Amino acid sequence: MTLAPTYARYPVEFVSGSGCTLRDSEGNEYLDFLAGIAVNNAGHCHPKVVDAIREQAGRLIHVSNLFTTEANVSLAARLVERSFGVNVFFCNSGAEANEAALKLVRKFRPRGEIVVVHGAFHGRTYGALSATPQESKQAPFAPLVPGFRVVPPFAEAIAGAVGEGTAAVLLEPIQGETGVNIVPDEVLLAAREACDAAGAALVFDEVQTGMGRTGSLWAYEQTPVVPDAMTLAKGLGGGLPIGALVMGPKLADVFAPGDHGSTFAGGPVASAAAHAALDVIDDPALLAEVRSLGARLAEGLRRLPGVASVRGRGLMVAAELEREDAPELARRALLEQRLIINATGPSTLRFLPPLIVSPPEIDDALARLAALL
The missing domain is CATH 3.90.1150.10 (Aspartate Aminotransferase, domain 1)
Incomplete structure (x- = not known):
């Protein structure tokens, strides 16, 4: 073996x-019809993605985050322009993006609780696993990281859990790994209002829902709520590993040099691939087709015995x-x-x-x- x-x-x-x-x-x-678990959103070996990888790999593969590269800086600018963001931290996966988000909100409000909901999945690293209230996944690895408060995904429960001791609420707009469960708008609104009232942050995990999966570039765009930060990965790199934490105005100035890092994160090749994936996916006609074909798939499934x-x-x-x-x-x-x-x-x-x-x-x-x- x-x-x-x-x-x-x-x-x-x-x-x-x-x-x-x-x-x-x-x-x-x-x-x-799995796309590498929502990774190959642009399809397998899309010519634009393949060409971008080949061209960039022939010029420069890695330099570390002690320096900048055009591909990575322009990718950050592109994500900011197409979202609520002010700045972006790059990493290599969805779990890493969520780990960065957990550190971010803990520095934003030291020792504050992070509210998560039943049915969530945020990753398998220790912080992300601790934010994933599923007994089968957590039990073999206890004790977990403390400071998480788990509530049902209901408006009243979230509103009642958020207070002066809350650092953030972490939510998936649609819970993917536990079965594509859409979190209702009233729940998202309750989280937004509770965080605003308490001075806490609202973070959306868009690792699976981002990059056009739901018919808009980001799932939050189809809700009445804008978060303070969102985590991305999966489809972002067109098949290559890349993750991102997009931070809005409330959280943009929290991290300082030395607070967080990643050796390979946002490398030139992965950034070039992400640009190509965005070229394909961030297209109004394609996103409209995603909504239309999603309805076609759903209706066809309903007819099956x-x-x-x-x-x-x-x-x-x-x-x-x-x-x-x-x-x-x-x-x-x-x-x-x-x-x-x-x-x-x-x-x-x-x-x-x-x-x-x-x-x-x-x-x-x-x-x-x-x-x-």
């Missing part, structure tokens, strides 16, 4: 991909099955129908296709799933 047994891997080895298609080592083609309900926004969709056999169904979809989806619970299937998916590919996925159901 050479790989640590931290993943329950399927017996498939992928060797190439393009658009929404992956090919295995035996030459079989698969329709990918054995589907009890469907929820989601844009191309971030979950189907709740009448029976608790979602993991087995996802396995059969892969091995029998060559359709890549995943299960986020006993009865929940999750669909995260590349955002460049076509209507015929949506219909093809539905037909393959129908053959199993």
